[in-house]
Amino acid sequence: MTTLTAPRRAPETNGQNHSALLDDLCQAIGAAHVVTDAKDFDARLIEDRGLRRGTALALIRPGSTEEVAACMRLCHAAEVPVTPQGGNTGLAGGGVPDGGIILTTDRLNRIRGVDPTNATMTVEAGCILANIQAAADEVDALFPLSLASEGSCQIGGNLSTNAGGTAVLRYGNIRDLVLGIEAVLPDGRVLNDLNGLRKNNTGFDLKHLFIGAEGTLGIITAAVIKLFPKPTARATAMVACTGPDPALALYARMRGQTADTLSTFEYIDRLGLQMVIDHAPGCSDPMAEPHPAYCLIELTGNGAQTDLDARLETALEAAFEAEEIIDAVIGSSEAQKDALWALRENLSEAQKPEGASIKHDVSVPVSRVADFIREATQACMDHMPGLRPCPFGHFGDGNLHFNLSRPVDMADATFLAEYGAFNRIVHDIVHEMGGSFSAEHGIGTFKRAELRRYKDPVALELMEQIKAALDPGYLMNPGKVL
Structure with a gap:
């Protein structure tokens, strides 16, 4: 039987005098980027939905990998924990500080390079996801990660939670979209694995330790991400069905008949759609009468628009005959397609007034x-x-x-x-x-008990051993995941 030990806590920092550390941090990155008045970083203490509030000695804003490394060396020597933060849009409490220092990556916002032939882009952790999408678009390429928070979330946070989004069906999670990373370890050493190679069998693939680790093993400062051919056509439909069982049958049909052009298959029940209709500006019911459930379907490709439209229509006609769907609306213009997408993208916000x-x-x-x-x-x-x-x-x-x-x-x-x-x-x-x-x-703080209830004990033991090896002082994002 495997025996699990309780996770070790980071050193207590509340009430201690850390003026020397704060002075050293000011020397390392400039006093303007060391914020010590809590009222000036109050929003950084609160989880996105307001479910948890933390505490911190200060917020620091390093502007380069070298500055991140210098800050980590100082905090490591002082045994002061560090909570990395990106856009602070997480939903599991992973960015809420438990004392110590908040290190935000918002100044690490450069796109270091784009290689259209290699189909890669090298980005720093503080780059806003929407800005990365726009930079890919400028070279007629696609970075397919898409989230409701893409206008404010940062790629470092996306990496640290192994973000998914609406295009996983075709392109995979962000773990599948990254070739190499740069990361600063808890003691300030820098792991330089910023390679753009599709094949690289040189031992352990260390980037996967940091992707999805929620900042508990180190701070990802940059990454090499994959670009894809920019689709030249998309066919979008909202269909109605009587519930999840016919929706599943429809998904199987779409997967079989549309193959790799199927990029989105999203499910919404009537309550969710009604919330969007009631609370999201500019959104209305796309159909003449309400139905129990809906699916948002999108095909994308690089062929002619008419070919993609025909493929979607053929599949939906077969679905009607099989009684898998009872109504459908196909977007005939880009504006209509965007309006159908808005019904899905506004759903999370539309729940709040309820x-x-x-x-x-x-x-x-x-x-x-x-x-x-x-x-x-x-x-x-x-x-x-x-x-x-x-x-x-x-x-x-x-x-x-x-x-x-x-x-x-x-x-x-x-x-x-x-x-x-x-x-x-x-x-x-x-x-x-x-x-x-x-x-x-992710796990953050909200799901730590669930991790210990459901995770394989041997997997948990290995996770704890990796944590202890890379962060023996338990200084990185304390209280999160383990």
């Missing part, structure tokens, strides 16, 4: 997605009559955001007190189906 919600970011084998939606919905409603389940998300890669909105007449605090109970209901079902309780949002 009161408190309990969110689950889960994945199951694609073949079990419909089973999961049915079983989890029924189990949660049995636990709380009047609950408003709102499942939506990346149906084609098995990742669902199984969000639960409170009953209309229930107080937010009363509902949120049931967070643990709903986690157990949902995550036990996910585990029984061979799935994951964290598909793309």
